[in-house]
Amino acid sequence: MKVLVVNCGSSSIKYQLFEMPNRQVLSKGLVERIGERESAMSFTQGGQTHRRTCEVRDHEEAMALILETLLAGDGEAVLSDISQIKAVGHRVVHGGEAFTGSVLIDEKVIASIERVADLAPLHNPPNLVGIRAAMHEMPDVPQIACFDTAFHTTIPPVAYLYALPYELYEKFGIRRYGFHGTSHRYVARRAAEMLGRHKYDINCITCHLGNGSSAAAVRNGRSVDTSMGLTPLEGLVMGTRTGDFDPAILFYLADKGYDAATLNDMCNKKSGVLGLSGLSNDMRTLGEQARAGHKRAQLAIDVFCYRIKKYIGAYAAVLGRLDAVIFTGGIGENAADLRAKMCSELNLLGITIDEQRNSETVGREGRITTDASPTAVLVIPTNEEAAIANDTYELSQTA
Numbered sequence: 001m002k003v004l005v006v007n008c009g010s011s012s013i014k015y016q017l018f019e020m021p022n023r024q025v026l027s028k029g030l031v032e033r034i035g036e037r038e039s040a041m042s043f044t045q046g047g048q049t050h051r052r053t054c055e056v057r058d059h060e061e062a063m064a065l066i067l068e069t070l071l072a073g074d075g076e077a078v079l080s081d082i083s084q085i086k087a088v089g090h091r092v093v094h095g096g097e098a099f100t101g102s103v104l105i106d107e108k109v110i111a112s113i114e115r116v117a118d119l120a121p122l123h124n125p126p127n128l129v130g131i132r133a134a135m136h137e138m139p140d141v142p143q144i145a146c147f148d149t150a151f152h153t154t155i156p157p158v159a160y161l162y163a164l165p166y167e168l169y170e171k172f173g174i175r176r177y178g179f180h181g182t183s184h185r186y187v188a189r190r191a192a193e194m195l196g197r198h199k200y201d202i203n204c205i206t207c208h209l210g211n212g213s214s215a216a217a218v219r220n221g222r223s224v225d226t227s228m229g230l231t232p233l234e235g236l237v238m239g240t241r242t243g244d245f246d247p248a249i250l251f252y253l254a255d256k257g258y259d260a261a262t263l264n265d266m267c268n269k270k271s272g273v274l275g276l277s278g279l280s281n282d283m284r285t286l287g288e289q290a291r292a293g294h295k296r297a298q299l300a301i302d303v304f305c306y307r308i309k310k311y312i313g314a315y316a317a318v319l320g321r322l323d324a325v326i327f328t329g330g331i332g333e334n335a336a337d338l339r340a341k342m343c344s345e346l347n348l349l350g351i352t353i354d355e356q357r358n359s360e361t362v363g364r365e366g367r368i369t370t371d372a373s374p375t376a377v378l379v380i381p382t383n384e385e386a387a388i389a390n391d392t393y394e395l396s397q398t399a
């Protein structure tokens with residue numbers, strides 16, 4: 001059975017076509033710069049990667065182009081007819097408190113996603129556009145929504161409430177929601193498999209470290225705390241986002257004449273390791289520059305790693321028993337030197353890194369602690385698309 005997974009941004013659509021239930025990827029690609037004069041499409045199909053520029057006016061045209069490509073794809077068709085797609089899974093960033101798992105989309109679900117759109121103004125509206133475009137092109141196919149927030153809906157009030165006037169939670173829904181949930185859930189489940197445990201019998205800390213980064217405390221397979229908050233700004237230091245900092249800095253800067261839009265832009269786009277280094281948001285570049293003696297590149301890496309270590313300590317205290325720490329995302333999967341730094345002197349948590357295993361585990365799954373280390377540190381490449389395809393497959397069976 002063929003399942004299409006769609007991740008729709010404001011000017012792009014990423015997609016993957018899966019053969020389910022074995023999760024074989026038949027095709028994957030990206031349409032970007034939608035709405036601009038020169039849009040671009042790249043896709044991999046039949047072992048070949050293609051790139052082309054074209055004019056794609058809106059998301060509906062982009063969706064039509066994706067389907068056309070699956071049917072033709074420069075001579076490498078993976079579908080003989082669109083009706084072979086039996087379900088479509090959509091990544092939706094914010095599900096608010098309403099969605100505790102993936103759901104079959106109907107008008108009521110669309111209305112609920114619209115209601116929480118002001119909590120994720122950059123993400124939910126394009127996600128909805130993608131859903132409507134897919135419904136338009138494939139009206140008889142079940143469409144499923146998978147929310148970044150869903151895995152974190154098990155977080156208790158003690159961890160999701162901010163110490164602000166309680167009415168703000170009641171009136172505006174201001175609380176911690178958390179993101180990257182599909183990734184945290186995927187790696188937590190996979191870690192349970194790797195350790196021979198039931199999926200609801202694992203206590204672990206999952207660290208998703210990419211351009212955006214977040215950590216989660218997972219007790220008995222369920223998220224009980226996470227570092228991102230009302231928005232993805234809170235928590236770990238990221239490529240361009242601050243992570244945690246004293247909110248009074250904003251009032252201080254407001255007094256100095258900075259307006260809200262400037263501060264928003266600064267905190268989301270000009271901070272993080274980019275802001276600290278003054279160089280780049282890309283960890284590879286920072287690593288190279290630090291090795292060449294660039295002091296602020298090294299400083300940015302050090303602050304990034306220190307923050308993660310601090311969260312690992314905090315979440316270990318939250319969990320009590322800790323079976324595993326998991327690294328995923330571009331940095332978590334690849335940057336062995338950074339992992340070693342984040343896990344240094346963590347013997348009190350039962351963590352002893354095996355240097356050789358760590359340096360050999362790059363871009364692949366593996367355990368990087370010594371056999372004697374009571375707590376396992378695991379590297380698990382994330383696969384959010386496969387997780388969405390799984391949910392979509394399962395829900396479409398009941399549709």
Ligand code: ADP
Nearest residue numbers: 209210211212281282283284329330331334335
């Ligand atoms: P996104 O959050 O955009 O999905 P990714 O999960 O792909 O991002 O992670 C991107 C980050 O991973 C970048 O900072 C990149 O430099 C970093 N990264 C990728 N490969 C390596 C590597 N070999 N060493 C260090 N960092 C890496």
